[in-house]
Amino acid sequence: MTNIICRSTAFAASMVLMSGTAWAAAGGPLPGEGLSQSYRESQMDNVEYQKVEPIKMADNLFYVGPGYVSVYLITTPEGHILIDASEDPYVDHVLGNIQQVGFDPADIEYIIISHGHLDHFGGVAAIQDLSGAQVGAAAEDWILIEERSQQEGRNQGPPPRMPRKDFVIEQGDTIALGGQTLNLHVTPGHTAGVMSVDFTVYDNGTPHKAFFSGGTGGRGGVLNELAVESTSRVLEIEDIEMFLPNHAWNAGNPYPNGSIFERALRVSDGQPNPFVDGAAWGEWITKAHQRNVDRLAQDRAEAGIQ
Numbered sequence: 001m002t003n004i005i006c007r008s009t010a011f012a013a014s015m016v017l018m019s020g021t022a023w024a025a026a027g028g029p030l031p032g033e034g035l036s037q038s039y040r041e042s043q044m045d046n047v048e049y050q051k052v053e054p055i056k057m058a059d060n061l062f063y064v065g066p067g068y069v070s071v072y073l074i075t076t077p078e079g080h081i082l083i084d085a086s087e088d089p090y091v092d093h094v095l096g097n098i099q100q101v102g103f104d105p106a107d108i109e110y111i112i113i114s115h116g117h118l119d120h121f122g123g124v125a126a127i128q129d130l131s132g133a134q135v136g137a138a139a140e141d142w143i144l145i146e147e148r149s150q151q152e153g154r155n156q157g158p159p160p161r162m163p164r165k166d167f168v169i170e171q172g173d174t175i176a177l178g179g180q181t182l183n184l185h186v187t188p189g190h191t192a193g194v195m196s197v198d199f200t201v202y203d204n205g206t207p208h209k210a211f212f213s214g215g216t217g218g219r220g221g222v223l224n225e226l227a228v229e230s231t232s233r234v235l236e237i238e239d240i241e242m243f244l245p246n247h248a249w250n251a252g253n254p255y256p257n258g259s260i261f262e263r264a265l266r267v268s269d270g271q272p273n274p275f276v277d278g279a280a281w282g283e284w285i286t287k288a289h290q291r292n293v294d295r296l297a298q299d300r301a302e303a304g305i306q
């Protein structure tokens with residue numbers, strides 16, 4: 001596969017050899033911190049560090065987000081599909097990444113929103129404006145998006161813009177475009193209307209099933225019950241070989257053998273695609289489900305329910 005690897009990621013990796021002090025000054029993982037982890041933790045507010053180069057994960061799939069939150073571009077001959085859009089100040093960076101991998105943001109036909117948290121949907125309205133893309137989210141999270149769009153933005157900024165609500169995603173819906181079919185799943189837990197997707201990616205023409213998770217862990221109360229039900233359904237989806245996390249780093253259940261940025265460093269012409277790893281997926285989703293089961297059991301014990 002063509003190696004469109006991040007300049008800043010390669011830079012960050014080489015910096016691992018430096019001492020902790022020099023490292024922190026330059027921007028990079030703290031000692032003991034992983035690369036994917038650094039985007040979400042020590043370097044969370046380091047805007048320039050977040051602007052990672054796009055990553056070609058498969059013939060028809062590109063990571064185009066900043067480092068701390070995922071944005072995926074699925075390309076087809078008849079237009080493209082964007083999963084999430086991140087938020088300002090990274091929207092121009094996402095658009096630049098799309099152009100850098102050879103596509104025109106104006107050709108985005110659909111934007112699907114994983115859930116109604118600002119880091120995932122904040123940039124959607126701007127990209128919808130310039131592309132005319134149809135935007136969808138699950139019903140429960142359209143409510144969250146509407147509510148969030150009436151509150152002030154990050155750092156007391158103006159409220160985020162509400163995207164035009166074009167469609168409501170329901171469990172089992174599909175999006176067909178340019179010979180590609182996306183199977184949409186509503187997997188509540190992280191919020192009441194998390195959206196996840198499975199679809200086929202091609203690695204030098206060889207098909208593999210990919211799964212984008214919009215979020216897995218419950219956030220208390222009824223969401224913990226829904227999370228168990230959601231991960232039990234996701235566990236039943238067979239033959240997943242490529243995992244697309246909604247954040248490259250999720251504390252508590254890191255992806256085995258490295259996440260997006262660790263794997264991006266292993267991309268090498270003529271070598272197996274490091275993002276194709278069904279074993280890591282199996283291990284991760286089994287653990288994610290068990291965490292949900294354990295959390296619910298703990299809730300019930302605390303509530304005195306046998």
Ligand SMILES: [Zn+2]
Pocket residue numbers: 115117190215
């Ligand atoms: Zn979230």
